[in-house]
Amino acid sequence: MGYEELKIEGRNAVLEAFRSGKTIDKLFVLDGCQDGPVRTIVREAKKHDTIVHFVEKERLDQLSETKKHQGVIAVAAAYEYAEVEDMLKLAEEKGEPPFLFILDNIEDPHNLGAIIRTANLAGAHGVIIPKRRAVGLTATVAKTSAGAINYTPVAKVTNLTATMKELKDKGMWFVCADMDGTCMYDLDLKGPIGLVIGSEGEGVGRLVRENCDFVASIPMKGDIDSLNASVAAGVLAYEIVRQRMR
The missing domain is CATH 3.40.1280.10 (SPOUT methyltransferase, trefoil knot domain)
Known part of the structure; x- marks a missing residue:
């Protein structure tokens, strides 16, 4: 069974992923972003022992596939391929x-x-x-x-x-x-x-x-x-x- 990395982008999607129990390996957050939803996400990440990287906007834009990341991108093991x-x-x-x-x-x-x-x-x-x-x-x-x-x-x-x-x-x-x-x-x-x-x-x-x-x-x-x-x-x-x- 192989894994592919899955990027989850946008505040709701990332929060939903944490709450649904998906294993999130890494979280990238816009450095200095202090608003409520982002703070909630960071709190969830710490609760789940996810590695959090605070990065510049350029880095997030580079990582983004959807170009609508809203300051947060999570990386999960996408999901196992079935047989x-x-x-x-x-x-x-x-x-x-x-x-x-x-x-x-x-x-x-x-x-x-x-x-x-x-x-x-x-x-x-x-x-x-x-x-x-x-x-x-x-x-x-x-x-x-x-x-x-x-x-x-x-x-x-x-x-x-x-x-x-x-x-x-x-x-x-x-x-x-x-x-x-x-x-x-x-x-x-x-x-x-x-x-x-x-x-x-x-x-x-x-x-x-x-x-x-x-x-x-x-x-x-x-x-x-x-x-x-x-x-x-x-x-x-x-x-x-x-x-x-x-």
């Missing part, structure tokens, strides 16, 4: 056929965060991302996921196609999203399924696509021809949810 096995166990415990998201070429942290949020709401048992050519669990991802990152397991694998093959041996099948696929309403999307999503620009890589059982397209009625990756993930995920509920 794919854990996701299958989770499905089994819930008595549901496994439902996983597999992401290829998703490099935009806002997209990744939004997809994790969608996966959580659609009842998926986990999200699988590759080690290369993919964004990890950064502060922006965490923020965009609206807390879903704390509940939905994310696994990082070396080779997506190898992982897909292993899952196929366990009875899973895969559907990927692409413009030239079969209309999603005409596909049977029930059972143990992996939803494969690529980036808008590059789509799903060739090898990954070759390992998909079906290619699903979303009916487009407008004048432009592509959907943002996280929106496409949401639309397809909810067609899967609809079919599962029947």
Whole structure:
């Protein structure tokens, strides 16, 4: 299991992190800042034995990913990556056929965060991302996921196609999203399924696509021809949810 560092920025977010019992390794505070909320945060940090660094504004700006730090940035062990096995166990415990998201070429942290949020709401048992050519669990991802990152397991694998093959041996099948696929309403999307999503620009890589059982397209009625990756993930995920509920 690997850790990535998670930066938590802004007063409410940092206070919330301390209060929820998250392990905060370090806290950076704007030197000389004396207002109430910041003093409360520093007090919490001392209570939890967190190392506190008082730094200049330039240093905070440098560290900040969101550019809205309000004078405080906490650094936590982002969170442990799960194993794919854990996701299958989770499905089994819930008595549901496994439902996983597999992401290829998703490099935009806002997209990744939004997809994790969608996966959580659609009842998926986990999200699988590759080690290369993919964004990890950064502060922006965490923020965009609206807390879903704390509940939905994310696994990082070396080779997506190898992982897909292993899952196929366990009875899973895969559907990927692409413009030239079969209309999603005409596909049977029930059972143990992996939803494969690529980036808008590059789509799903060739090898990954070759390992998909079906290619699903979303009916487009407008004048432009592509959907943002996280929106496409949401639309397809909810067609899967609809079919599962029947």
